Amino acid sequence: MHKITTYIKHHKIKSLTLAVLLIAYYFCLPKQLFKDPTTTVITSSNNKLLGAQIAKDGQWRFPKNDSIPEKFKTCIIQFEDEYFYKHPGFNPISIFKALRDNAKSGAVKRGGSTITQQVIRLSRKGRSRTYFEKIKEIILATRLECRESKNEILSYYSSHAPFGGNVVGLDAASWRYFNRDANQLSWAESATLAVLPNAPSLIYPGKNQERLLKKRDRLLKKLLENNIIDSLTYQLSIAEGLPQKPYPLPQIAPHLLQRVAQTHYGKRIKTTIDTKLQQRINYIIKTHYSQLSQNEIHNASVLVLDVKTRQVLAYIGNTPTDKAHQKDVDIIDKPRSTGSILKPFLYAAMLDAGDLLPNTLVADVPTQFGSYNPENYNKSYDGAVHASRALSRSLNVPAVRMLQEFGLDRFHHYLKALQLKDLKYNANHYGLSLILGGAESNLWDLCKSYAALSSTLNHFSETSGEYFSNEFCEPTFFASDKIDFGNKTNDKTLFDAASIYLTYESLKEVNRPESDESWAFFDSSKEIAWKTGTSFGFRDAWAIGTTKDYVVGVWVGNADGEGRPGLVGVQTAAPILFDVFDILPNSDWFPIPFDEMQEIDICKQSGYRASQNCNTIEQKFVQVSGLKTGSCPYHVLIHVDRNESFQVNSSCEDLSNITHKSWFVLPPLMAYYYKTKNPFYKPLPKFRSDCLGQQTISMAFIYPKENNAIFLPKNFDGKTNDLVLKIAHSKPESTLFWYLDNTFIGSTKDIHDMGIIPTQGDHTITVVDEFGNDAKRKITISE
Incomplete structure (x- = not known):
């Protein structure tokens, strides 16, 4: 020193x-040798290529890969630089031989560059090949050798060497020329790619085949002579043909590739996609598309989530349609009208809030809220229907009435908590149509919500009664992401486990159409909670289903919003849903969350908590919040004679002859429609004529509806058809008196229908019964 x-x-x-x-x-x-734009590449969970998007400069240049297959590594060293692992970046002997031979011939006959020098030259693209430039390359090559390992230098070379045309790098060349991953190449294929960078503009697949073949075989001969391959491998290798033209790169998940490229352009991304599942669903979509397109339905999308990991297992953004029908549009994250797909959330919210028991009877009668007049899909009414059955059958009128009873703002709050990003307006903007498709959402958010509910049930069971604070988290298609479900807590995140379970129990009941046509696809052995939806105008068809392990979401329609007859969830989206579930492993059904439930007496007929008047009582487990619901309002205690033919009281019958009986009684309008679907429904017996007491009188209009605008059509003779007025009365045998704008127009008895031909304009219809009770209805007659 x-x-x-x-x-x-x-x-x-x-x-x-x-x-x-x-x-x-x-x-x-x-510090950064190469700044060229690279191809966006996505791979599956097991590193299979799903797709690639060409780099901005039009080159197929995959991101740098540090892993080099041994066969290619051996071939490239034997062909380009035998002393690669021994020299410091340049080979003096090779340089001397090159100078000697080139001087003798008066032209460049051979090069003396090492692989390290070639990496430097590739990074300094466009430089003239002068002796001064060569000196620079040698200096930079030695510096690179000091900074990087030999394997790192090889990875630079294999990732940036030209392989002819617009193909750069080993990975891109392997897929373009042999349609497989570089790790799967044979000795002959590896040798072919090893000789290409030597003269990529002159020799590449499809051009100068003879010259390429000679160079490849010469390299294979050298491998044989150096005891790298045996004679049999050599013979088999030289017998292999050469690629004739480039292959298109795989496009197994093109729309996911688009989505990844938005945030990770030019990178190699490992996704959570299951290759085999993705390919099988691609085939399912292709098969259904061939049928749907005959009805001019051109687009569909499918999303499959793993409930436990919240990973995306399959992502099909669209059908294999053409550009004219927006084949490149990824529908999965696009807002579409929800149809009935939100109904399970309302049902769960009402259970969770304690406003409903699973089988409570709800009204299904003609209903009007101002100018809003919801109708069931089949245009008919049940009068009264169990709430769970109304959900599984996707009845519209009960859903709207339930929403009105629950409160629009309350339900809107629940939906906002689900983080549906397309729900951008306040509750009043949507109104009661919110439950029937008045709002928009997307397949991603809806599947995410169903997965969160399923996961809540799973975690509640696994932790013996606890929830997780971050249950409603975003799913992921990045393999590097690990979902954080938050901390354990005794407080529910949104819905309690019992409300979710009871909702799924209802959704497990198949909401078949009125006929059983086209339902052969349903495998009843699989327990799946599922729901369909159809938007107004037949523009969107939905089907979303969940098991303990998987959520599958399907949307079918036209990307441009064009509606088509038959574009109904149960007919177009549901068959795809079950085709997908058929290729997924079977799952056990969700365990019952007993810690959030209590067994109580339920009135079997009405679904309410049993009152002392209920005839048939059964014990059912319900959500704890349901304990605050009221008792059955439809069973009343009446007094009848021994034959149960008439109601009686002490004024007309001896007490010893009076029987006390519980009777199921619905309000008149509900009863009118209920008895058409339930022939065993028995109205209250009449009071015997000699009795002083009488039952409570009630009546309600069946038609027309309040403030209804009515058009009176004409028949073939040009005569205006009658407007038929209908009313339901609790004592049908009573005489009713009808008035139009205070003018008496007639009376009815037993069957209370009245035909009139009112003039154009506003009118008031008044009906008075013989007991003095009245009902009024305002209508408008238009041309």
Whole structure:
């Protein structure tokens, strides 16, 4: 050390010059050798190529890969640089031989560059190949050898070497020329790719085949002579043919590739996609598309989530349609009218809030809220229907009435908690149509919500009664992401486990259409909670289903919003849903969350908590919040004679002959429609004529509806058809008196229908029964 210090003191200029040269040498090599744009590449969970998007400069240049297949590594070293692992970046002997041979011939006959020098030359693209440039390359090559390992230098070369045309790098070349991953290449294929960078503009698949074949076989001969391959491998290798033209790169998940490229352009991304599942669903979509397109339905999308990991297992953004029908549009994250797909959330919310028991009877009668007049899909009414059955059958009128009873703002709050990003307006903007498709959402958010509910049930069971604070988290298609479900807590995140379970129990009942046509696809052995939806105008068809392990979501329609007859969830989306579930492993059904439930007496007929008047009582487990619901309002205790033919009281019958009986009684309008679907429904018996007491009288209009605008059509003779008025009365045998704008127009008995031909304009219809009760209805007659 003393000698070095003494030397620096006596040779300051030389020392300074040496220091400057060392500093210059240290910094002469750029920190980032290559800045070329790269191809966006996505792979599956097991590293299979799903798709690639060409780089911005039009080159197929995959991101740098540090892993180089041994066969290609051996071939490229044997062909380009046998002493690669021994030289410091340049090979003096090779340079001397190259200078000698080139001087003799008067032209460049051979090069003396090492692989390291070639990496430097590739990084300094466009430089003229002069002797001065060659000196620069040697200096930079030695600096690269000091900075990087030999394997790293090889990975630079294999990732950036030209392979002919617009193909750059080993990975891209392997897929373009052999349609497989570089790790799967044979010795002949590896040798072919090893000789291509030597003259990529002159020799590549489809051009100068004979010359390419000779170079490849010469390399294979060298591998044989060096005992790298045996004679049998050599014979088999030289018998292999050459690729004739580039293959298109795989496009197994093109729309996921688009989505990844938005945030990770030019990178190699490992996704959570299951390759085999993705390919099988691609085939399912292709098969259904061939049928749907005959009805001019051109688009569909499917999303499959793993409930436990919240990973995306399959992502099909669209059908294999054409550009005219927006084949490149990814429908999965696009807002579409929800149809009935939100109904399960309302049902769960009402259960969770304690406003409903699973089988409570709800009204299904003609209903009007101002100018809003919801109708069931089949245009008929049940009068009264169990809430769970209304959900599984996707009845519209009960859903709207339930929403009105629950509260629009309350339900909107629940939906916002689900983080449906397309729900951008306040509750009043949507109104009661919110439950029937008045709002928009997307397949991603809806599947995410169903997965969160399923996961809530799973976690509640696994933790013996606890929830997770971050249950409603975003799913992921990035393999590197790990979902954080938050901390354990005794407080529910949104819905309690019992409300979710009871909702799923209802959704497990198949909401078949009125006929059983086209339902052979349903495998009843699989327990799936599922729901369909159809938007107004037949523009969107939905089907979303969940098991303990998987959520499958399907949307079918036209990307441009064109509606089509038959574009109904149960007919177009549901068959795809069950085709997908058929290829997924079977799952056990969700365990019952007993910690959030209590067994109580339920009135079997009405679904309410049993009152003392209920005839048939059964014990059912319900959500704890349901304990605050009221008792059955439809069973009343009446007094009848021994034959149960008439109601009686002490004024007309001896007490010993009076029987006390519980009777199921619905309000008149509900009863009117209920008895058409339930022939065993028995109205209250009449009071015997000699009795002083009488039952409570009630009546309600069946038609027309309040503030209804009515058009009176004409028949073939040009005569205006009658407007038929209908009313339901609790005592049908009573006489009713009808008035139009205070003018008496007639009376009815037993069957209370009245035909009139009112003039154009506003009218008031008044009906008075023989007991003095009245009902009024305003209508407008238009041309």
